[in-house]
Amino acid sequence: MNANMLPLFVVIPLLASALAIMIRGPIPQRILMIGSPVLTSLGGLWLLFEHRDTPVLADNVGAFPAGVSIPLISDTFTALMIFVTSATVAIALWFLTQTGEDRFRFIPALSLMLIAGVNGALLTGDLFNLFVFVEVMLLPSYALIAITGTWRRLGIGRLFVVVNLTTSTILLVGVGFVYASAGTVNLAELAGAAQESPSVSLAISVVLLSLAIKAGVVPVHGWLPRAYPATSAGIMALFSAVHTKVALYAIYRIYSVTFEGAAPWSTVLVVVVAATILIGAYSTFGEHIMRRALAWQMVSGVGHILIGLALFTQFSIAAGIFYMVHHIITMGSLILTSGAIEQTYGSGRYERLAGLARRDPWVSAVYALSLFSLVGFPPSAGFFAKIGLVQASASAGAWQAWTFITVIIVAAIGSLIASQKLWSGVFWGPQMENYRPDSPRAGRGRRVPLPKDVKVSARLAAPGATLMLAQLAIFIFAGAVLPVMLRAATALTDVQPYVEAVLG
Amino acid sequence: MISVLPITIGVLVAGGVYLMLQRGMVRIIFGLALLSHSANLMLLTIGVTAWRGEPLVDRMDVATAADPLPQAFVLTAIVITLAVTVLMLALAVIGHNDDTKRMPSTGEFHDR
Numbered sequence A: 001m002n003a004n005m006l007p008l009f010v011v012i013p014l015l016a017s018a019l020a021i022m023i024r025g026p027i028p029q030r031i032l033m034i035g036s037p038v039l040t041s042l043g044g045l046w047l048l049f050e051h052r053d054t055p056v057l058a059d060n061v062g063a064f065p066a067g068v069s070i071p072l073i074s075d076t077f078t079a080l081m082i083f084v085t086s087a088t089v090a091i092a093l094w095f096l097t098q099t100g101e102d103r104f105r106f107i108p109a110l111s112l113m114l115i116a117g118v119n120g121a122l123l124t125g126d127l128f129n130l131f132v133f134v135e136v137m138l139l140p141s142y143a144l145i146a147i148t149g150t151w152r153r154l155g156i157g158r159l160f161v162v163v164n165l166t167t168s169t170i171l172l173v174g175v176g177f178v179y180a181s182a183g184t185v186n187l188a189e190l191a192g193a194a195q196e197s198p199s200v201s202l203a204i205s206v207v208l209l210s211l212a213i214k215a216g217v218v219p220v221h222g223w224l225p226r227a228y229p230a231t232s233a234g235i236m237a238l239f240s241a242v243h244t245k246v247a248l249y250a251i252y253r254i255y256s257v258t259f260e261g262a263a264p265w266s267t268v269l270v271v272v273v274a275a276t277i278l279i280g281a282y283s284t285f286g287e288h289i290m291r292r293a294l295a296w297q298m299v300s301g302v303g304h305i306l307i308g309l310a311l312f313t314q315f316s317i318a319a320g321i322f323y324m325v326h327h328i329i330t331m332g333s334l335i336l337t338s339g340a341i342e343q344t345y346g347s348g349r350y351e352r353l354a355g356l357a358r359r360d361p362w363v364s365a366v367y368a369l370s371l372f373s374l375v376g377f378p379p380s381a382g383f384f385a386k387i388g389l390v391q392a393s394a395s396a397g398a399w400q401a402w403t404f405i406t407v408i409i410v411a412a413i414g415s416l417i418a419s420q421k422l423w424s425g426v427f428w429g430p431q432m433e434n435y436r437p438d439s440p441r442a443g444r445g446r447r448v449p450l451p452k453d454v455k456v457s458a459r460l461a462a463p464g465a466t467l468m469l470a471q472l473a474i475f476i477f478a479g480a481v482l483p484v485m486l487r488a489a490t491a492l493t494d495v496q497p498y499v500e501a502v503l504g
Numbered sequence B: 001m002i003s004v005l006p007i008t009i010g011v012l013v014a015g016g017v018y019l020m021l022q023r024g025m026v027r028i029i030f031g032l033a034l035l036s037h038s039a040n041l042m043l044l045t046i047g048v049t050a051w052r053g054e055p056l057v058d059r060m061d062v063a064t065a066a067d068p069l070p071q072a073f074v075l076t077a078i079v080i081t082l083a084v085t086v087l088m089l090a091l092a093v094i095g096h097n098d099d100t101k102r103m104p105s106t107g108e109f110h111d112r
Helices: A008-022 A026-050 A076-099 A107-123 A127-147 A149-181 A198-215 A223-230 A233-260 A266-286 A291-310 A314-345 A361-375 A381-394 A399-425 A458-476 A478-493 A497-502 B005-019 B026-045 B066-093
Strands: A057-060 A070-075
Touching: A008 A026, A008 A107, A008 A478, A026 A076, A026 A107, A026 A149, A057 A497, A070 A076, A070 A107, A070 A127, A070 A291, A070 A497, A076 A107, A076 A314, A076 A361, A076 A458, A076 A478, A107 A127, A107 A233, A107 B026, A127 A149, A127 A233, A127 B066, A149 A223, A149 B026, A149 B066, A198 A233, A223 A233, A223 A291, A223 A361, A233 A291, A266 A291, A266 A399, A291 A399, A314 A381, A314 A478, A361 A399, A361 A458, A381 A399, A381 A458, A399 A497, A458 A478, A478 B005, B005 B026, B026 B066
Parallel strands: none
Antiparallel strands: A057 A070
């Protein structure tokens, strides 16, 4: 692939978004809505193969000279993220077509805009441009979070907008500080700058702080478990695949390029990451609603992913990236399957659901395997993801090794028991007696007796099951996947090829 | 002259944070507007430590012209903040009433 084709990852979804507003028919809108992420995902796959020979592709957009222009850069890490996020987004959008939510006006256009922002944020090599693409990603999300909504979702929309606008302001100020202290916001020119100058280090830290809020790292995580479960399951799956993950990607990229190694304050990172893992895992106990429990598990997952950065060895970063890929897919599967159950029985509360293991054995099997992946049991991608993190910790310095291995195992036990609580509430027990059928006008209908033939339909369960199969595939072909992660990690530990490709 | 911008920024941040800690959505919106104005002024101080000429090629000597990049940053940031402010004002009108504890009867059921 020619480097000049990189802007297409942004241009194609944006164009499709414009078309989706003009063309109103359900079939063409669905083709555009699912076709574009499938296309960018295939593009990401193509880039992955391309990067085996050429590690970095860089395009100076508009043919301005290097250093002045805004570069779009792709390496193995970028390509991997584009591939995984676009594929998961496509499956989340497939779920939206099954619940009928895609027939809300503007949902196809908004979700395509979201993809354009995500791809741009993953590709860009310029901090201010990152801010702009993050905004391009967030603006449609403000509408998406409330659009399929009932009254309650508007309230959550407020929380989401206020938190994200405040965070974006901090990000903007941070980018300004970087420009003031280093004289450039081009990431390649900033390589190693934060390690040399304390003022640049402080400025970069402000940028990283704002990204940490967007990722949901612990002292600043409070918005995530409130906002996400309150939207519909399809939209939550969409958000969980992109928002926090783009923030995590940016943290990985900016941290490793500007510090070229561990930051002087990496001890803080260790403490914050350990707290994130434990608080996320143990807060799951307090929840009685499936998707709220999953949102806390997302917080825990963010902590696990950042272990790679806190240790900063090639293997730890590879393990962190592996965990990120596994987490995107597993979370998508769990959220979409929970959504299918909610859509069918009208509730996600443990006490309103019971006996699904007998009523929907296949859906239960999908859910069980995804929960295995979440906790880290074989056969699942989560098993290798956690083994990788433990191994990376073991080979690190003494106290970090003790801290992280303890934290990972204690958090896994917590997640296991919390998952068992979910399982015994939703899947075991006597059969339910009544339910709330889906109602197009009111969202949920009145509580009525549950007939024998009402089951989670195959078309609703299929998207979640597809993602579950994807994580099983990662488990089976882990040997083939790991070298890709290692190459992605090399791009972060050795930034010289990245700098050379951009600045020529 | 140099201390005018920092003092203005400080006042804007203080007012913005104060307003954001209030209950009403409209006040939070005003708070965010103040906060984003302070961020914009902060960006301006990066390029302009004193009053300088317009950054126009051929018209102005590079030595006396202002740095155009922070101005471009501010322009972009203003546009984004404007759009989000409009959306938030819409949410303030159609969302919860600020002190309502019960849901209005919209014919929807809230049993997630």
